[in-house]
Every structure is written in C-alpha cells, then in structure tokens.
Amino acid sequence: DGGITQSPKYLFRKEGQNVTLSCEQNLNHDAMYWYRQDPGQGLRLIYYSQIVNDFQKGDIAEGYSVSREKKESFPLTVTSAQKNPTAFYLCASSLSPSYEQYFGPGTRLTVT
C-alpha cells in the first residue's frame, strides 16, 4: 500500500530539546517537502528536497534542519533555536517538482 507515513502522530517535548520528526514515502517520488501549519492558518514551507542528497530552505527554515540521505526518507529536526515549535507538521512528496504534492497525515508537536 503506497503512501507517506509520518510518525508519531503526537509528540511532546520540553523546551530546549531537539526533536526529530519522521517522514517516509514508498511512492518512488524524487521530491519531498516539510510544511508547518498553525491554528487557523495556511501551510508554510520549511524545507524541500528535489533529489537525494540535496535540499533547499523554504520560507521559514530558521530553527530547523533536514537530511535526505535516502530517496524514501526526509526527517526534520526541530532544534532548540526554533522559537515557536508547537505546531502541526506536514510532510509531502511529489514525483518531481512539476507534479502535484501528496501529503502525509501530519505530526502534532507540542513543546512546553
């Protein structure tokens, strides 16, 4: 069953701790993306990767880091430098940047 998985669905962390969010896809898509959604707002692009071993900053990359060592995986680390980390994080992938993006179920991160 092809798709995008994100784990865990809910994540709780103490302030000052780094946390890594998982995103895996078995769709053989080249491009992967990370977005953040705050209550009542649209999505904002954090990072994207068009191909393995390459990634680019999106609109709000400060306080985040990513890696793309494998085509299937695009983990996002929320560092302690991110001032407002509590949000709903969404991972997406597309066959290539020209194609539509498909989203995972999301991870809701709460930092206290």
Place this chain on the structure above:
Amino acid sequence: DAKTTQPPSMDCAEGRAANLPCNHSTISGNEYVYWYRQIHSQGPQYIIHGLKNNETNEMASLIITEDRKSSTLILPHATLRDTAVYYCIRRSRGANNLFFGTGTRLTVIP
C-alpha cells in the same frame, strides 16, 4: 500570499452538488489552479488541477473560465465525508511552494 479569494464557508445538502468558487483574477499564463482539501487534523488531500481546460477525475470536476480569472470546483454528489476546508491554489509549473490561504469550509448537511 495565496493570491486567490474564496468564500470562508458554504453549506451543501447531502447528495447535492457542491460548487466551490475561487477567484484568481491576477493569475499568469504559466500558473495552474490546484485544489486540495483538509479534513480536521489530517494532511491536505490533493483533488484536482488544471491550466485552461476543464478537468474531471473520480473525485471532482474543475471548471475554469475562459479568461482564467476564476474557477469552480464541483463535487457532484456531496457526502458527509466531504465536509472539509477546501483550498484553491495558484502554482507555477515546477514551483516548490504551495500557498494555502484560508480556504472555504464546506459543511455537508444530512
């Protein structure tokens, strides 16, 4: 900046067609119109996209006006599971970002 305008909310009776409008009067020639929907606390779901011609798939139909300044997403027989926020998005081919605005909250009523 989403650069599309949608009504904030709409209701539709179950079994009837839901017609969701979107205004994108400043769309440029290389920009597609994409539609996604998001059910509460889930990831957005791709519905359909088009450039000039009307498009139809198993989920919906997309009607784009000849001047491309507006479009309508049609769900032919709305069900309760279609209750969601629907987003109309302009996107250039190859653009990495999807600018989600505030969308239209569609409520399907039994």
